[in-house]
Amino acid sequence: MKKKNAPTMKDVAREAGVALGTVSKVINGLPVSDIYREKVEEAIKLLHYEVNTYARGLKTQKSNLIALIIPNTTNPFFAAFTDHIEGALYKRGLKLLLCCADGIPEKEIACLSMATQNKVDGVIALTYSDIGKYIAEDIPIVVFDRFFENHNIPRVGSDNFAGACLAIEKLLEFGCKHPVYLRFHSIFPGESDKRKDGYLFACKKYGIEPDFLDMLECSNELEQMKMFLDRHKKPDNTLTFDGVFAHTDYHGYMFTRLLRQEGYRIPEDVQLIAFDGIRKFGNEDGELFVSSICQPIQQLAEKCVEIVLMQDHSTIPSLTLLPVKYEYGGTTLRPENPPSCAGH
């Protein structure tokens, strides 16, 4: 594949009638008198001169690339997060290097090492791998949700604790008496663990007996949900719970389907609120799969980009939590149609 002969900085200098060093100063944003700057800029336009990235990279050690480590882009939450990260970088003249690392820690480690080598200017990581020890102290990095014990790495997340409390308060407001909690979680500690803390706190506050299914993610999650459901059936087949707070929309949706398959009406017999705010077909204003505590994905992405670009480390907050909102998604009674009698 042949390339046309691209003009060089020397060609620009000749065209502008200035020294090579003057062209270099203009290109690298260093002070030059206006008259020279104009001459150089005109010559650049005339010749369609483009800065040689590699030569520039050697000089400035800036790649204008930010790497995003994310498990995948097929999960709609990760997909939306990726999209908003790309948009937030674009606004700042930066480009996104995408690393979908699902299950391959080596891929994440390679990505971190790009930052050490200045091949990327920073890393935004949403990871469920054990990569703590590979994070060099001196690279610009921000993590979403995850907590690395041995590092002072800035974290961004949603206010999971407040969101969980909100879920329980909404269920109570809509007439539930016995909300249970449903979680399948990763082995790695993260901000989303606070959803459970929030559930337990709300139980205490409102005098509810805590009751939950809380397990590590596994291959037979549906089976586990069935067993949980069976344990909560009374002899007449009604349930001992009337509300569910699900740790994620995905599991909330799975449990909703299971309940319907077993003949329970949603939201009449059981109301369910999950967490995430995933929308069908990824439409920003589209339908939710279930009623949910919605994470502000765009704002979270914007915040991650802001933080990874901060130069003065002393001003970077170690934890930034953004507020969440409840949104109706078909699995709760609408507030405008409260049950005529809240007691069952």
Next chain:
Amino acid sequence: MKKKNAPTMKDVAREAGVALGTVSKVINGLPVSDIYREKVEEAIKLLHYEVNTYARGLKTQKSNLIALIIPNTTNPFFAAFTDHIEGALYKRGLKLLLCCADGIPEKEIACLSMATQNKVDGVIALTYSDIGKYIAEDIPIVVFDRFFENHNIPRVGSDNFAGACLAIEKLLEFGCKHPVYLRFHSIFPGESDKRKDGYLFACKKYGIEPDFLDMLECSNELEQMKMFLDRHKKPDNTLTFDGVFAHTDYHGYMFTRLLRQEGYRIPEDVQLIAFDGIRKFGNEDGELFVSSICQPIQQLAEKCVEIVLMQDHSTIPSLTLLPVKYEYGGTTLRPENPPSCAGH
């Protein structure tokens, strides 16, 4: 932000006891005798030497980056495509620069110009912008679905024509007599236009009177669907059609909801097959939103990467279409449960 003093090629040469040129040859994959190669490789390991990308880029003019232009990653089809492109690049030691260009042609043009400037080694484009005239003749590029009249650009897509025929054949096999077609399309020509050709071809082949809603994408698509539905109601409120082939899963899902809201049973009164194969929550083995002709997203992504990396242009096919498959997604009668009487 301070960086530790990284070892240089000179340090490696000193450690290995070889000339600088020998280190350079090993790093750049040029022939060196085994004994020298081993010495250099040992020194590289010992010193944790990392290749300086910029210096290397200057020499090889290879970035090992491939750019993907895609409208967004929130649409689940685009999200899955992005994920598989990333995976196919990773297998080859390449990295993905992601450009979510939805509605901003300047973003796509900037991305194309990165290829002209060797900042990326190639471009994979899934675009609905009018960027034909900005595509330089000499850059490695492959487009998904889209057709640029003035260029000889290799295209990859699904076999849309055969897929549309398959949709109609399946509807007939499941007992439909009057399948209609529903499409909202972009103003730009692309491979997916052949879904309509396939529908018309199948109508002719099977003696069906063609009947369709075929419009440009617009802001009142639901309104248009309602009007189409009303035009097809008989005085007793039954419909003059009993099958629908929807151009995309998204529109198929919208129309399914509309039909249900209006009291029609799916699949008993109307069966629907759409096109794409989008899965809830992005799970590879998850549920479809509607019965669908599924595009082989992973294979399509793999093919795009293969083609953009081909060195010998004379062997690149100008069009590559991959086969599609029908899959049940709740809006058709299951073949194992055919209607006792196919006639309505």
